Amino acid sequence: MRLFMTLLVLLVCFPAMAGQVYRISAFDMETAQSLVPIVVEAYRRIGITVEIVPLPGERSLVMANRGEVDGELARIPLIGELYPNLIQVPVSIGSYDGVAFSKSSVPPVQDWDDLRKYRVGVEIGVKFAETGTRGMDVVSFDDRRKMFEMLGVGKIDVAVHLRETGQAELRALGITDVYAHEKPLTLLVMYHYVHRKHAMLVPQLAKALEEMEKDGTMARLRGKEN
Structure with a gap:
């Protein structure tokens, strides 16, 4: 008991x-x-x-x-x-780097303002990217892989995402002519x-x-x- x-x-x-x-x-x-x-x-x-x-x-x-x-x-x-x-x-x-991805035709991106001249891909729900690109020529995607596919074939000029996630998607897609810009747009804690x-x-x-x-x-x- x-x-x-x-x-x-x-x-x-x-x-x-x-x-x-x-x-x-x-x-x-x-x-x-x-x-x-x-x-x-x-x-x-x-x-x-x-x-x-x-x-x-x-x-x-x-x-x-x-x-x-x-x-x-x-x-x-x-x-x-x-x-x-x-x-x-x-x-x-x-913490992770939020970066721009593009082909080599896009000069090194130093800050958010450098994106204003481009068609920018953003995944819905990635809040740092949605906020940072507000007012720009944004194409929103609910499918991350589709976004990087569109970047690979030139339908958008730049994609904004986490460095590691974007690189993983590029590897999965076999895309070799798109790279992550070295300087982060932001550090995400x-x-x-x-x-x-x-x-x-x-x-x-x-x-x-x-x-x-x-x-x-x-x-x-x-x-x-x-």
Whole structure:
């Protein structure tokens, strides 16, 4: 009886340890997926099992903002302003270069203004690209691979995306005459977001991520262990 009561108290006090699973949406691209182990480990440390739900960029944000999933894997700080139901866990989990891609006929791009003379491809849901190219001659795509295909055949002049993701798409397509411009348009610092209904988890997740940074787990999971 005493053992039963002890187990009952544990289940009441730590419901996440009783098999609770949180569904976290994630942008379905290579760079976002590389952050999955970090977020999964942070939740594990506070006793929660995570299921990752890969989705197109905009749909991932909309579902997370509506509370149809419990959070969004990794996004830039701007997301908290655009999607008010999402709360940022204030510890960075990674960073990526946002760059321009083009053929060699386009001179080196130094800043956003250099794109104004071109037809620029942007994937819907990639917020840094949507924001940075506002007011330009933009062609929006809901299919990332199609965007790079169109860049390869000259239907657009430039595409804006994360360096690693764009390079992965070019490799998959076998396109060899398109390159990522060396100078980033921006550095994207990534944060995990939870739906406001889970606001009480933010301090716990922040502490877990801070501990992971200190003990080397985050560097190891990023594949940047010294």
